[in-house]
Amino acid sequence: xxxxxxxxxxxxxxxxxxxxxxxxxxxxxxxNYLDVAHAIKVMQIRGAPAxxxxxxxxxxxxxxxxxxxxxxxFKKKLSEVCExxxxxxxxxxxxxxxxxxxxxxxxxxxGEPVDVLKRLLKDKAIEICHEDVKINxxxxxxxxxxxxxxxxxxxxxxxxALATAGFGTALGVIRAAFNEGKKIHVYADETRPFxxxxxxxxxxxxxxxxxVTLITDNMAGYLMQQGKIDLVVVGSDRITSTGFVANxxxxxxxxxxxxxxxxxFYVAAPIxxxxxxxxxxxxxxxxxxxxxxxxxxxxxxxxxxxxKVFNPAFDVTPPELVSAIITEKGVxxxxxxxxxxKQRAE
Ligand code: MRU
Numbered sequence: 001x002x003x004x005x006x007x008x009x010x011x012x013x014x015x016x017x018x019x020x021x022x023x024x025x026x027x028x029x030x031x032n033y034l035d036v037a038h039a040i041k042v043m044q045i046r047g048a049p050a051x052x053x054x055x056x057x058x059x060x061x062x063x064x065x066x067x068x069x070x071x072x073x074f075k076k077k078l079s080e081v082c083e084x085x086x087x088x089x090x091x092x093x094x095x096x097x098x099x100x101x102x103x104x105x106x107x108x109x110x111g112e113p114v115d116v117l118k119r120l121l122k123d124k125a126i127e128i129c130h131e132d133v134k135i136n137x138x139x140x141x142x143x144x145x146x147x148x149x150x151x152x153x154x155x156x157x158x159x160x161a162l163a164t165a166g167f168g169t170a171l172g173v174i175r176a177a178f179n180e181g182k183k184i185h186v187y188a189d190e191t192r193p194f195x196x197x198x199x200x201x202x203x204x205x206x207x208x209x210x211x212v213t214l215i216t217d218n219m220a221g222y223l224m225q226q227g228k229i230d231l232v233v234v235g236s237d238r239i240t241s242t243g244f245v246a247n248x249x250x251x252x253x254x255x256x257x258x259x260x261x262x263x264x265f266y267v268a269a270p271i272x273x274x275x276x277x278x279x280x281x282x283x284x285x286x287x288x289x290x291x292x293x294x295x296x297x298x299x300x301x302x303x304x305x306x307x308k309v310f311n312p313a314f315d316v317t318p319p320e321l322v323s324a325i326i327t328e329k330g331v332x333x334x335x336x337x338x339x340x341x342k343q344r345a346e
Pocket of ligand 1: 046047048049092156157158159160163164168169170196234235236237247248249313
């Protein structure tokens with residue numbers, strides 16, 4: 001069985017290379033924190049929760065390599081590691097959450113020597129990875145009741161096992177419904193330009209024998225008009241305290257279409273994806289990626305050389321288009337501010 005990310009026995013971080021899927025099933029072995037940062041940046045690992053796990057492991061692997069016995073010198077070097085990892089991708093709040101969790105290990109263990117801190121950091125990173133799978137399974141259980149037997153479900157991007165330590169968020173909800181014996185069928189948007197839907201969602205659903213049909217992004221409206229979609233479920237990279245949902249570019253268009261056709265639009269994400277420090281969607285930093293992602297497909301140019309390109313990687317769906325936010329703690333419905341705050345406090 002393939003794994004998205006794992007801490008290996010020889011203290012390296014091993015990830016399935018998502019830039020190579022589905023053509024090749026190969027693994028990247030990160031020997032140091034720079035390798036981990038690179039893997040996040042070039043999207044060998046991607047998806048908000050998976051990025052959070054990778055960042056935590058990056059901090060741990062960085063800590064193990066610090067050759068200092070003096071605690072304050074060790075902490076100083078570790079903060080440089082954290083800063084470097086934090087600079088890899090801006091939108092998924094889970095990245096910063098993962099790093100913060102690791103910093104808290106230091107705060108909670110003031111007075112411990114460096115070798116103990118190193119062990120605790122490694123243990124924490126491994127724990128975050130294992131916990132993520134449990135969180136997704138709980139989310140799946142909470143969300144499965146929204147999936148009727150026989151449902152045709154649209155999803156965008158990849159919010160699956162590949163985007164997490166395992167099981168997935170949006171695809172976790174779908175998996176849970178499937179595992180309950182419901183006859184379901186998934187339409188996967190291909191998700192231009194990085195093709196997470198075509199390359200990753202289709203791949204992992206087929207591996208699990210969950211019926212999936214691939215469509216291009218511009219087909220979603222037609223399918224809705226034809227009555228072929230019963231509900232939409234997507235993941236998220238950052239949810240504001242009031243329920244604005246940042247997710248892969250194109251999610252907003254799907255949400256508008258769903259509203260127009262009276263189709264429920266669900267978001268599945270761990271509570272760690274909620275950024276309680278911001279309220280409005282305009283406060284979410286939107287990553288812009290290199291233009292080559294748009295002008296080239298698998299190394300082949302598909303646009304005239306020199307064309308101007310805009311490549312924002314995420315968009316923000318306002319709360320009025322969101323039917324419910326499914327987390328591991330329960331299901332939040334509007335008004336999201338109160339519902340999410342309640343879940344956070346539990
Ligand atoms: O750019 P990516 O592939 O990291 O974007 C991923 C998404 O937008 C996912 O939908 C989101 O991270 C949720 S993953 C459980």
